Amino acid sequence: MSSRIDLQTMTPRWPALGLLLLPSWCAAGWLIHQTSWYWSHKPDMSFGWIVVLLCGFLITEVAPALPKPRLQWSFPSVVLAVLGLASLLLFQLYQAAFGTMPASLMALAFGSMAIITANILYVFGPSALGTLGFAFYFLLIALPLPSFIQSLVISNLQNFVAMMDEELLNSIGIPAQRQGSVIQLATGRVGVDDACSGFRSLQSSIMAALFIGFLIFKTWGWRIALGFLSIFLAVLGNLGRTFYLCYQGASKGTDAVKGVHDAAGWSVMLFTAAGVGIAAWLVLKLQKAQAAYAAEIDDDELDDPPETPKSQPS
Numbered sequence: 001m002s003s004r005i006d007l008q009t010m011t012p013r014w015p016a017l018g019l020l021l022l023p024s025w026c027a028a029g030w031l032i033h034q035t036s037w038y039w040s041h042k043p044d045m046s047f048g049w050i051v052v053l054l055c056g057f058l059i060t061e062v063a064p065a066l067p068k069p070r071l072q073w074s075f076p077s078v079v080l081a082v083l084g085l086a087s088l089l090l091f092q093l094y095q096a097a098f099g100t101m102p103a104s105l106m107a108l109a110f111g112s113m114a115i116i117t118a119n120i121l122y123v124f125g126p127s128a129l130g131t132l133g134f135a136f137y138f139l140l141i142a143l144p145l146p147s148f149i150q151s152l153v154i155s156n157l158q159n160f161v162a163m164m165d166e167e168l169l170n171s172i173g174i175p176a177q178r179q180g181s182v183i184q185l186a187t188g189r190v191g192v193d194d195a196c197s198g199f200r201s202l203q204s205s206i207m208a209a210l211f212i213g214f215l216i217f218k219t220w221g222w223r224i225a226l227g228f229l230s231i232f233l234a235v236l237g238n239l240g241r242t243f244y245l246c247y248q249g250a251s252k253g254t255d256a257v258k259g260v261h262d263a264a265g266w267s268v269m270l271f272t273a274a275g276v277g278i279a280a281w282l283v284l285k286l287q288k289a290q291a292a293y294a295a296e297i298d299d300d301e302l303d304d305p306p307e308t309p310k311s312q313p314s
Contacts, residue, residue, distance in 0.1 A: 027116050034100055037100070039142070045142070047207070051138065052139070062134075063132075065131065067127055070124065071122065077117075080118035081118035085115070094107070106146060120136075141210065157235075157238075165243050187253050202235070205230040205233060210223070216283075233275040
């Protein structure tokens with residue numbers, strides 16, 4: 001039995017794929033290594049290790065359906081390879097001078113993904129970007145955002161949630177006044193801090209929607225729709241959470257909020273995950289019903305021969 005690796009036919013598959021995608025493995029490995037400190041030392045970023053496992057699972061899922069290697073350079077692949085190497089060099093110089101920060105990791109992420117994209121284009125062509133490319137791009141959801149972007153998102157979420165809580169509390173007869181991201185109640189003040197802004201649940205819901213949508217749906221339209229639904233569910237769930245905390249603070253005192261804070265947070269995660277899963281299941285059932293109905297119509301048309309037109313009298 002020959003142990004020779006044939007790159008053209010990818011036999012045996014995984015050793016051949018390992019050689020063909022060697023630049024991609026190196027680029028992804030370097031990105032994971034540089035980002036792992038945040039996953040290990042920041043509690044809100046610990047899900048990054050789960051993302052790595054999910055990426056590996058996605059790669060094993062799409063590998064059997066990859067097209068035959070073509071091993072051909074194109075203008076986009078050359079440009080992306082050059083830009084990727086330049087970005088990695090820039091990151092290395094910045095890291096040597098100032099250390100690793102979320103903003104500099106953006107340069108590393110861009111360079112890594114540019115090299116991965118160039119590698120996939122060279123080996124398989126554009127048709128593999130939506131499958132194998134997505135499996136690698138999924139890593140981006142686990143990267144820490146630069147502080148100015150994260151602060152902007154969190155502050156907007158805090159203000160929105162606090163504004164809606166103020167309106168809802170007043171509508172049910174509980175006096176509440178918003179002061180920035182703090183709700184002033186008769187019993188005290190309840191603050192919508194970073195943890196209550198919904199940013200973590202938003203990240204988790206987007207991650208779940210991207211993963212589930214890629215596995216279940218074949219078209220990008222449904223995948224994108226599921227992503228937007230996950231954002232809506234995350235915001236809605238967090239609004240329900242903060243409203244419940246404010247209600248508890250108004251009825252039992254602000255000290256009671258601490259006792260239910262963590263449980264309310266976990267309930268948002270479960271609500272969002274269940275909502276995304278149920279929505280994906282319902283859409284999948286609908287697609288299967290439509291496909292079965294279309295197949296039944298086609299069978300009926302085949303069974304019923306077309307009517308012979310009657311001759312007109314002269």
